[in-house]
Amino acid sequence: MSGTAPGSEATPAHPAGSWGAAWLRAMEGAARDTARLARGRAYADPGRDGARSAAGAGAVSAPRVGTGRVLAYVHGSRARPYRAEWRLPVLSEEEWTAFLTAVAARPVLAAALLDGELPYDVVPVAHSAGVRLLPGAGDLLPACSCPDHGHPCKHAAALGYGTGRLLDADPWVLLLMRGRSAAAVRAEVTRLGAGCLDPSAERPRTRGGGVPARRSGGDVGGSLFDGRRPRATRLATEAFATSVRPPLPEPQPLPAVASEPGVYPELPGAPDADALAFLAADAAVRARCALSAVPVEHDCAEPRTVGEHDPLPDLSRWHDTVRLAATHPQLTGRRTLSVRFAGLARSVGRDPVELARAAAAWRQGGRAGLAVLEAAWDPPAGDFDRGRSALAGLGIAMTIHRNQLTHTTRPVQLRFGGDGRWYPYRDASGRGPADRGGSDRDSCGDAADWWPEGPSAADPVQALTGLGQR
Template sequence: MSFGRNVTTPWGQNWLNIAEPVLRKADSGRLERGLAYATPGRVPEPEFEPGRALATVDGSGTSRYRVEIILPGPDRIEAGCDCPDPVRPCKHVVAVVFRIGRIIDEDPSVLRTLRAAGGNSVPLPAEPLASPEDRTAGRSRWGTELATDAIDPADAFARPLQTLPDAVSAPDAVGEPCYCPPRPGTGVDLEALESIAAVAAGTAMTALVEADLPDGVGAT
């Protein structure tokens, strides 16, 4: 089973790498049920402190179980749960592991806290460098590293101005917006979304045609 597909950032992936020894011990049934439990509804906000996470998992019916995950040192992780399941890790531990991964996706500082065993500050792992084909507009896909072929700002400003292209003509009417249905379960009203898109397109059309611009600039 690929664990990385359940997170969206390199920091979330780093957490799953740390927790992999726990996840590898879980059977497929507990992995699947744990993933299904890894939601805010089942696992409310865990508590984080250096090298330690505590979480409550809402089980079936009114049952609630306490999960503790400890990182006593580099490349070491321990996890426990007070549920009656004799097999470890149980689905509740799996749920908390994946829930933490998704929290770290949104707030990487949580990873720093968990990796700070003994209260020591631990730097976050570096962002991955993008390959040349992933780079866009002089930035990496993570938005922090300059591409090796980026243009120096001074050279860019020193370039002579090119002749502007001829002004384009405004369309006769607003076209139909693209059909982009929201993902199931998001609760987005498709008709309302299409209405908003139509209003935005009409407003843009009016601004384009009626804009008070200098002669020779803008649409004709």
């Protein structure tokens, strides 16, 4: 396929002449199936065509950028995501030297790089130096762990569209894929720029007080550097030379959900990118909970009164492990027994299925929900008895064992928690009450396989309704 997918460059997210648009031209030029491109684009944009993903915030999650590649996990119809990847060639040492020398010879452009910006103007500069900075259609090679052998499959296409948005947000990612980190590029531009200074050149005239006269025409020639200091350093020194500070802006509104982490590069000797993304995602969840004064053991969906709860309570190692498994975007889901999930369970000496069941209980009600799973207890007279009566009044027959009410004909159960809420459970063994022979009274028994399912509620009828068992 030599054309581009409809609307790929016309979208506001990828205006013509942008990093993202250039990437999409190359990706779509390398594709052989427009139908897979369309499906991949829907995967990459969860708000488009009603697409939703298991990750809850888009099909493409936790992208990782390294030398010569970008990869991510893409959620499809299965619970486990697929590993999609795009590979591209890196620039040779000769090409990097030619490109950065051309940049350093242009002071305004070099100053932008040293200030942390990467303007699109570097593309024609690289081209003038004989270096093709942007990839072409023949440079990109897709790969995916799914059984589809399309070129690309919809999962790799989703990653490709997500990479286009990523490049518009942080074009330095492209240089990393081409073989150099942002720090290495800036260091080389600084070295080459300093080397371009002519020590024998006439120093600028000074006004009274020894202040150099400002050159006309802006930053030209060696004016990028003040002595041997980059222009960015000089500007920062001037900005902090006064104690006058403008008033702080108003705080940003609290986001609806904690954002997923950004891109962590794969660099030699650096920490594992997946581990960094895991810790950053957890830090985002905890930060949002702290701002909203909602305990991290809950989903933080509804802000509560500040001071009502400790948003960051002290947790045991087991409780904190369960919290991680329950709240991390890459670990949520019933019985999601990935390699990372299994490793998390082994770190506390537990079975992965045991951790998955505990995580489901934590999502119902934090530590209170986990306590309901782990131990039965005898509730005092009051709310528990009123709940039983309400169910009986609706003709719902339930057997009782301590704080547990089990339906007589259906594989559902309600458990009364110490927090006064009702927690719904479902038997995943596939056997009915008659087959269980009454051994369902033990939540950890061999005959029944009770799993926390659905939200807890203060009313038992509402909790049961959440399971669709009215």
